[in-house]
Amino acid sequence: MTSSALLRRFLLQCANYAPARCGLHRHRIPATVGMFCKNVHLASEQRSSAQLIDGKAIAKDIKNKVKAEVDQITQSGARPPQLTVVLVGSDPASVVYVSNKVKAAQYTGITSDTIRLPDTITEEELLKEIQILNKDPGVDGLLVQLPVPSHIRERMVCDAVAPHKDVDGFNTMNIGRFCVDEKSFVPATPAAVMEMIRRSGVSTFGKNAVVCGRSKNVGLPIAIFLHGDEANGNNAGDATTTICHRYTPPDQLTYYTKNADFIITATGVPNLITADMVKEGVVVIDVGITRIPDPSRPSKTKLVGDVDFEGVSQKASFITPVPGGVGPVTVAMLMRNTLLAYKKDIEFPNMN
Ligand SMILES: Nc1nc(=O)c2c([nH]1)NC[C@@H]1CN(c3ccc(C(=O)N[C@@H](CCC(=O)O)C(=O)O)cc3)C=[N+]21
Numbered sequence: 001m002t003s004s005a006l007l008r009r010f011l012l013q014c015a016n017y018a019p020a021r022c023g024l025h026r027h028r029i030p031a032t033v034g035m036f037c038k039n040v041h042l043a044s045e046q047r048s049s050a051q052l053i054d055g056k057a058i059a060k061d062i063k064n065k066v067k068a069e070v071d072q073i074t075q076s077g078a079r080p081p082q083l084t085v086v087l088v089g090s091d092p093a094s095v096v097y098v099s100n101k102v103k104a105a106q107y108t109g110i111t112s113d114t115i116r117l118p119d120t121i122t123e124e125e126l127l128k129e130i131q132i133l134n135k136d137p138g139v140d141g142l143l144v145q146l147p148v149p150s151h152i153r154e155r156m157v158c159d160a161v162a163p164h165k166d167v168d169g170f171n172t173m174n175i176g177r178f179c180v181d182e183k184s185f186v187p188a189t190p191a192a193v194m195e196m197i198r199r200s201g202v203s204t205f206g207k208n209a210v211v212c213g214r215s216k217n218v219g220l221p222i223a224i225f226l227h228g229d230e231a232n233g234n235n236a237g238d239a240t241t242t243i244c245h246r247y248t249p250p251d252q253l254t255y256y257t258k259n260a261d262f263i264i265t266a267t268g269v270p271n272l273i274t275a276d277m278v279k280e281g282v283v284v285i286d287v288g289i290t291r292i293p294d295p296s297r298p299s300k301t302k303l304v305g306d307v308d309f310e311g312v313s314q315k316a317s318f319i320t321p322v323p324g325g326v327g328p329v330t331v332a333m334l335m336r337n338t339l340l341a342y343k344k345d346i347e348f349p350n351m352n
């Protein structure tokens with residue numbers, strides 16, 4: 001063997017063993033993972049090698065753990081945690097998401113209140129309403145469902161919510177603290193994505209991850225999570241992370257996704273990720289949700305993600321479905337955050 005071939009082999013071995021050598025627990029996978037994964041069954045005759053990461057089962061497990069803690073709280077005679085959701089207008093998707101949050105709260109024993117406001121409300125009136133809820137000691141978790149109507153500035157609304165009640169993690173204080181590895185409320189969808197990856201049992205340590213989409217509330221915090229240093233204690237992924245977005249040329253997107261061990265897509269573009277774009281064994285997390293006409297049921301609609309599920313699940317090792325994937329886990333994570341808010345688990349520096 002030539003010396004350069006030996007050197008290459010040595011470097012490859014270093015790369016393979018580096019995670020184990022560093023002596024941290026990060027590469028060890030808990031025994032419970034995989035319990036929430038099952039074989040993918042395709043509608044067509046085609047075979048699938050992928051395991052489905054079952055969002056409904058994972059959500060139920062998380063909610064059961066929250067429920068057990070809430071039961072303890074109420075059995076001790078204390079009041080249960082309270083989540084207040086502000087819904088401005090009546091966007092049909094928002095109404096569905098909010099009702100899913102209310103149902104999850106009921107399941108866990110968290111009390112909830114939905115404050116519905118007309119879409120004609122002014123920004124000033126909405127901010128006043130938020131101030132009242134900030135001061136209400138009976139409200140632990142507070143969120144304003146997004147999007148808000150276009151005459152209201154979303155940033156003003158998110159920053160009006162008191163950081164210690166901000167269970168969405170959308171306040172600038174929580175975003176900033178999350179980025180510098182300080183304790184904070186973490187947005188529910190990125191937390192859900194990390195939890196689903198964790199439960200696949202596949203380590204992200206030193207791997208290549210591609211995030212499609214750069215929205216402030218979803219794509220960006222997912223990328224922060226994936227690239228971060230787990231040694232700082234925030235469940236970060238230690239992955240080499242690439243962010244692709246609407247100005248990534250299609251050939252470049254394919255260049256990156258073909259080299260990816262993990263693909264997390266959050267764009268709302270159906271069939272953005274197809275089988276020819278991915279490598280064998282990839283882990284695929286589909287955060288996209290789009291409502292399209294259902295070809296098998298005239299005048300009905302159905303939900304699809306960003307991934308060509310049939311095609312990609314023939315190459316992926318793990319894949320999430322839509323619906324029943326990231327969505328339900330997102331809602332469960334919100335319940336977990338509400339419990340944290342109640343327990344005042346997240347401390348903030350004095351702000352006056
Ligand atoms: N302040 C705020 N916080 C949010 O967390 C927030 C938001 N605004 N605006 C919109 C996004 C989206 N989101 C989802 C919640 C539940 C499902 C969910 O339950 N999905 C079901 C299907 C739902 C359906 O039937 O449409 C599923 O994927 O199986 C999806 C998406 C929370 N978001």
Ligand SMILES: [Mg+2]
Binds near residue numbers: 321322323324325327
């Ligand atoms: Mg989903």
